[in-house]
Amino acid sequence: MPARHSLVWLSADGWQRAAQTAAAGNRAALERWQSHDWPAVLRRREPDTPEEQLCLGLALPPDANGDKARIPFQAQFGDVRRITDPLALRAALPHAPPAWSRALNAFAGDCLHSGIAMRIYGSWAWQVLTQQSYLTRTSDIDLLFTPGSTEEFRRGIALLAQHAARLPLDGEVVFADGQAVAWKECWQALQGDGGQQVLVKARSTVRLVPMAALVSTLESA
Structure with a gap:
């Protein structure tokens, strides 16, 4: 099992599935991550997460008030293209x-x-x-x-x-x-x-x- 903070690149299908299950306000950010081929980060597992799923997340740049939105989501192991250390x-x-x-x-x-x-x-x-x-x-x-x-x-x-x-x-x-x-x-x-x-x-x-x-x-x- 990869460690927290590992960098995770998803396949195109993986990003699409993540966007479909994400909150509506977060879908544009996930689509942008996919278009630039940026990684997500592995985070601590949520309770009752199936073993075949990873808990991932990404953070957006801070806004004008200095607040940085964090977007949690999940992905299937089969949708992972690559995992590396931080x-x-x-x-x-x-x-x-x-x-x-x-x-x-x-x-x-x-x-x-x-x-x-x-x-x-x-x-x-x-x-x-x-x-x-x-x-x-x-x-x-x-x-x-x-x-x-x-x-x-x-x-x-x-x-x-x-x-x-x-x-x-x-x-x-x-x-x-x-x-x-x-x-x-x-x-x-x-x-x-x-x-x-x-x-x-x-x-x-x-x-x-x-x-x-x-x-x-x-x-x-």
Whole structure:
């Protein structure tokens, strides 16, 4: 099963079926996505979703008030043409806004030197993928970090905390089975006595889990 935030390209029939089942006000946006061959994003599964269906979504650029409409919909696995991981941070660097560029390149360089892979999602990813204007002065840099070991997890969290002083770094750490936790929650939990719980977003649920239990999944990987 692909992970949350994966990029999903649908077939022409898939887009047409999605438009037919979507709210009337969203059909034009879905048709535009199809015409440009832009991807949708895999989101958390809704309750009682059949196994052969994916829960997808897309976000529109912010309007004049800064509000960004999000359009949820579903598609059949058979209507999927291609699925990829979210955009790699280094691939997105040429598209970084000038205000972020210098500090972001320094962060990406430190990640490369430390063997840490970061991916992006959210507004910046949508802007890179569609070449539409999503970013505002208050936008965050949404990152995905999937560590393969406890040591890599601690190195990556330390890098995020270090560079967050100069960049609006947000996003999630992804543990085993796609369990995702805000990196800032992880950082705060690591400063405690080890008994802290963190909010975990799983494939179809949201629940509190001890930080130590998540770290143990890395130790046993």
